[in-house]
Amino acid sequence: MEMRRVVLKGRGLNGGVAKGEALVTKPINFFGAYMQGILSGKLSKIEDTKHELYGKSLEGKILVFPFSIGSLAGGVSLLEAIMQGVGPKAIVNSKTDGVLLAGPVFARVFYDIEVPVVDSLDKDPFDTIRNGDYLTVDGNKGTVEVVRRG
């Protein structure tokens, strides 16, 4: 079986190393994605009916999306998903903002959970990464290794 390997270089915003399958998607409002879960205290799948990931779980995935949108509760919602074990293992963005970054940073500082975040890659991640690619995200070095089989 043929295997291709590419390493993208960018900026590490939150440290740690994570490996897993890529889930490539559109901008996300994490508060909208989990609102009923936030209200009940139990999060699981994406609830936003307008989002293409509706009904899917981010658990164990490396989430690749351009940037976050919407509510200032986005980061705290992402933190809750991470805490409850249903959040992504790592995040790759075109550009990360403070609302999103608050989730992984507070998970590290307060709960010792590492969810690496990398953005500003030297190649467009949406040209380079496909759903199902195997990624290694290094938030310390700011790199994303992409391995594609087949």
Place this chain on the structure above:
Amino acid sequence: MQLTKTEKEMLTGKMGPAVELAMKSIVQMGEGLDAERLIPTQGSHLGNVDLLRHCTGYTGIVKKFIDLGAEVCVPTSENPYPADPRNPESPSIPEAFQGPSPLEGYYRTLGVIPNWTCTPYLYGNIPRFGQHLSWEESSAVIYINSVIGARANREPILMDLVSAITGRTVYSGLHIDENRKGEILCNVKVKGLKSDDFAAIGYYLGKVCGTKIPVIDGIQKKASSSSLKNMGAAAASTGAVSMYHIPGLTPEAPTIERAFGGQKPVDKVEIDDTVLKKTKKEMSSAEAGGEIDIVGVGCPHYTFEEVASIARLLKGKKVKDGVQLWVCTHNGAIDLAKQQGIAQIIKEAGGRLFSGCIYCLHTVNPYSDMRLMSDSGKICYYRRAVYGSQRECVAAAISGRA
């Protein structure tokens, strides 16, 4: 990132373990966002915390700070609760928000001002020109940047809290002079412009401006504090607008030229009668003309003037049986309304005057499925609702039809 001597001492625990932990979070956020330094802040405002009462991640962090003996070191206020259990006129509390929230006790321990309003700049936590602040609540952030000339970004929840404990935030965005210049020129050419039209103007501006700063000309004569509040809240909902200038009116825009800081606008937009009419229609995501269950006004919280104005419309009238009229405002305005007999007029008409949050209440059962009408651009963006001016909202509450 450059830290001052004091900030380094905070980070190494010299000011205690709570400040150390809060500082650690801010420094990691600042480094992640490539900030050159931090900026001292003179106040904080905490966001919609009751929505988070079941979140172990958030409550765990606040509890940790309490255990470490944390206190806020700058004036810090908090957003309203969905309903107010101490006020008999408040709508019944949905199941999701029943019982005391653990957060409320934590906030008293931290020293947070219990003003419970999304308009803290009117009641309980009033900023001054030039102050750097760490505020959540996008409708408040756009008001204090634009109308008061204080400096704040749309602060993520959690950052507002750690800023309150350290008196620091990341030096970025609207804290920096260069980023406060106007970018888009917006000419409003509406015949017979009314203060009621401002929510629709804001609704349209948010869509065309995105994150950019508009310089709005042509609204000066009708721009009351209430209408500016309503315009900003809508613009901060349909877009991520955090600041606007109005030449000759807002403090950083003595003239159009000064508002743009000597640069040319990157874009120009015009709002005329046609745009305004079309926008008002678009604001109604639910069909107008049908029956309604709730008329909710005061998002953001009504000013005292708006409360007085709705009372004038309600005097001697009666809200239709089976329809609820929610008038949300801060407790300062409620006290004044009680003193002046205005609260009594609203009560006799069958309205509920309380310090609450229409947005939060309408998120959950039993209210989320009810048919809603509002004069708020923010509500009309986030919830399925019919838009109407204050006068139209009152008429609908009386007839039961939007």
